[in-house]
Amino acid sequence: MLRSLVSKNLTQSTRLSSVRFAQTHAISNASIVELEKRWESLPSNDQQEIVGQLSERQKLPWGELTQAEKRAAWYVSYGAWGPRRPIHPKGEAGKITTGVLIGLGVSLSIFLTIRAFAPEPPKTLTREWQEASDEYLKSKNANPWSTYSQVQSK
Incomplete structure (x- = not known):
């Protein structure tokens, strides 16, 4: 023991x-x-x-x-x-920035090319048309914030 x-x-x-x-x-x-x-x-x-x-x-x-x-x-x-561990190793930031800038440049050039060959906008987008629409809505007592303001009949 x-x-x-x-x-x-x-x-x-x-x-x-x-x-x-x-x-x-x-x-x-x-x-x-x-x-x-x-x-x-x-x-x-x-x-x-x-x-x-x-x-x-x-x-x-x-x-x-x-x-x-x-x-x-x-x-x-x-x-x-x-x-x-970092997702991107050192030195990759420059390559990523270059790729993003190239992508932006390509997309901008595509946008401008499409815009150059596009037909002219419809006549309802002209300033005169918009002003005429506003005058028409004023003559009909239209309320642009909620609904059309219609005169109540007695």
């Missing part, structure tokens, strides 16, 4: 010391240096291992973390990978 209690205490203390060692021991620079360039090419189990190590290290005061660990923790949390 005493031996089993002693062995339990030894295994628990060994586990605790290994956890403390993992928390207080800095992560090797080889595994986290330039993590931004090689994160997506790492196998998922290596990514999970690095994430686990970084999360254990982040439980300590931030002053005890190395600069490489802080940078790696920031990249894993907020970096441009996975769903936060």
Whole structure:
């Protein structure tokens, strides 16, 4: 009985010391240096291992973390990978702008070409026709805001 209690205490203390060692021991620079360039090419189990190590290290005061660990923790949390990867890579903005301007130019030229060969507008769109229509509506007591204003018969 005493031996089993002693062995339990030894295994628990060994586990605790290994956890403390993992928390207080800095992560090797080889595994986290330039993590931004090689994160997506790492196998998922290596990514999970690095994430686990970084999360254990982040439980300590931030002053005890190395600069490489802080940078790696920031990249894993907020970096441009996975769903936060930019849709358009760098240098594509100029190509997109050029394409949009070319499209606008082509559409404007098509519009002006169609407008140049279009027949003249109908006579009901002339200014004289509109003024005559307004005079006719005034003579009939038309209300332009709601309905025609008709004189009530007694």
